[in-house]
Amino acid sequence: MPYVIEITRVTVNPGEEEAMKADRPAMLRTFATDREGFLGAYLTAADNGDWLDIILWDSAEAARASAEKGGNLPEISAFFDHLATVKSMEHVTVEHIPGTEALEPRPAQR
Secondary structure, three states: OOOEEEEEEEEOOOOOOOHHHHHHHHHHHHHHHOOOOOOEEEEEOOOOOEEEEEEEEOOHHHHHHHHOOOOOHHHHHHHHHOOOEEEEEEEEEEEEEEOOHHHHOOOOHH
16 A cells, blocks of 8 residues: 555644644654554644644555544644644645665555
């Protein structure tokens, strides 16, 4: 199965940017134990004030299962509570990662 990147565009409650960033590490630690298939994430700030949360999953199924769980644990909901709006969310398939050809086929992750 190909890797999947989840791209979520959000706005943050006014004045909560630093608190959101402070709550992010705990959310990611919880994702690592609660969300099967979670591989990593980036949080980026766009020039227009939006934020992009970019998460790498080992499959589309893992991304969908995570979305269904939502803010199911306190460390995750603490981060989500800083979000004013979710403008969009999409999943895209990673077709090629340069330099990883020697890794294919990759073993199932558990």
